[in-house]
Amino acid sequence: MRVVVDLSRCQGYAQCAFLAPDAFRMHGEEALMYDPSPDDAQREQVLRAAAACPVQAILVDRLEGRDAAAEAMRS
Amino acid sequence: MTSRTEALQTFKREGRIVIVGASLAGLRAAESLRDEGFTGSLTVIGDEKGEPYDRPPLSKQVLTGWVPAEATTLPRRREVDAQWLLGVPASGLDVAAGLVRLADGREVPYDRVLIATGVRARPWPHEAEAALDGVFVVRTREDAAGLRQRLADGPDRVLIIGAGFTGSEIASICRERDIPVTVAELGPGPLVGALGAMIGEIASEMQRAHGVDLRTGVKVTSLEGDEQGRLRRAHLSDGSTVDADVAVVALGGIRNTEWLQGSGLAVGPWGIAADSGCRAMDLNGLITDDVFVAGDVARCPHPVYEYRFISLEHWVNAVEQAEIAAHNMVHLQADRWPHLTIPSFWSIQFGVNIKSVGVPTFADEVVITQGSVAERRFVATYGYQGRVTAAVTFNNAKWLDHYRKLIETAAPFPPPCPTPDQPVDAKPVPVDFPGPMLLAQGATVVVTGHDPDERRVTAARP
């Protein structure tokens, strides 16, 4: 799956790193590093992280039907 | 319905829009055009092969070795139903005929066109030296893949030429991977061109504390290869040499505007001039109707900064301008949007999250307004003639919004510290930027004619 994080919006709250630790990692105190194409096995975790981000900075590909749930959560 | 509204409805239904440049701005504009209800034909032209991908990870996650360079394909917000012409550059724009010319001879007609051709890496000026094995720039996926492989092979020493954001990020990754690295910078310190001397000094200390061999005030004068054409050594302007098997040329970008020479648009090394609604200007400085610009290649006036024309090579600027341009392409003048967001930027290096809001180069003074420089957790605020114009945070991103509001409301400079952690050094100092480099580039236009109806501008090549 494909992911991009708007890092100008991200405030380093680290919720994503807590919910999907394989895809999102903190680098130092507050910088976020992420995997832009996490394994499909991580889908549920990544979608949960995207939904939990307090500033809605995580964008997940919407073209795959399975992402419809995330889309509904984000809008 | 007025005839204008009718014409617009017809255009939205059956018009032809062409986007040149299939990267961040181009993709986001295509998606936004569909969001805005444009159902006509949409063509996206891009000289890179493959789907649009994201560049910031190329100097971060990719070079640390975590993710492959091919992994940064951008997610899609929606279906765009466009015709993608990829792997072929546009070579010309005929504004009068409404045509984009492709390098392979094809012509693509449009009713409205969006230019989003961005920036390419400034190459090492000496061609034979640039071709040495081990010499890299980092702008494309292919660039990053090559360098990533080299770093994985464990080079003896990496030389970074230029300590801007990209160069500094790569130096940081080398240290993280325990690779010896030398950084050569012409200015007095890293990041000085973008953020001024005070941050430059802090960045210098940060690099040295992490074991970077930082050389400032020096120019790399030549790169030397061995008989097999592999990089071996660099010569510096202070007479010293650096033995290195990898060199990363990080000297900034060149805006991709050459293909627009002769188009009659206001193009030059500084980009394509446009209004704050992303409508391109012609050579005379008049706004055009059907040509729009977005992203790194655009140069737009910002009311908060005295309407000066500003080019920004920032991710979020490309995203926002793409949305503004898309909106304005399918609306009448009265309903168009200006792009008024305060610019913002981020960089990750040496474990520090560096962020900025505003335009730090638009300042005469700078002051630490909160936090501690020693702990690398602080905010530096920039002011111009007594008002706040920018702020830079080191591991203090949560405060950016506060400073954004100060900029938007033209709050007095220096602002008070908003927290109890009043910094010890709260005295404003001159901001101190190196002189404007663009002044050296010579005339781009000449004005001819006498009466107002005949006075016109033509392009001049310096």
Ligand SMILES: Cc1cc2nc3c(=O)[nH]c(=O)nc-3n(C[C@H](O)[C@H](O)[C@H](O)COP(=O)(O)OP(=O)(O)OC[C@H]3O[C@@H](n4cnc5c(N)ncnc54)[C@H](O)[C@@H]3O)c2cc1C
């Ligand atoms: C290594 C790196 C790290 C970065 N890190 C950050 C960061 O941390 N934070 C941040 O805010 N920004 C960062 N950026 C900047 C950010 O990536 C850019 O602002 C963004 O890519 C701009 O998008 P764009 O679509 O305007 O231009 P570009 O991404 O440059 O895309 C332009 C596209 O047009 C194509 N093109 C050019 N000429 C033609 C032609 N004649 N015909 C057809 N196609 C053409 C190009 O090949 C390219 O695909 C970074 C950039 C790089 C390279």
Ligand code: SF4
């Ligand atoms: S949850 Fe959102 S704000 Fe927090 S670190 Fe992740 S992306 Fe950034």
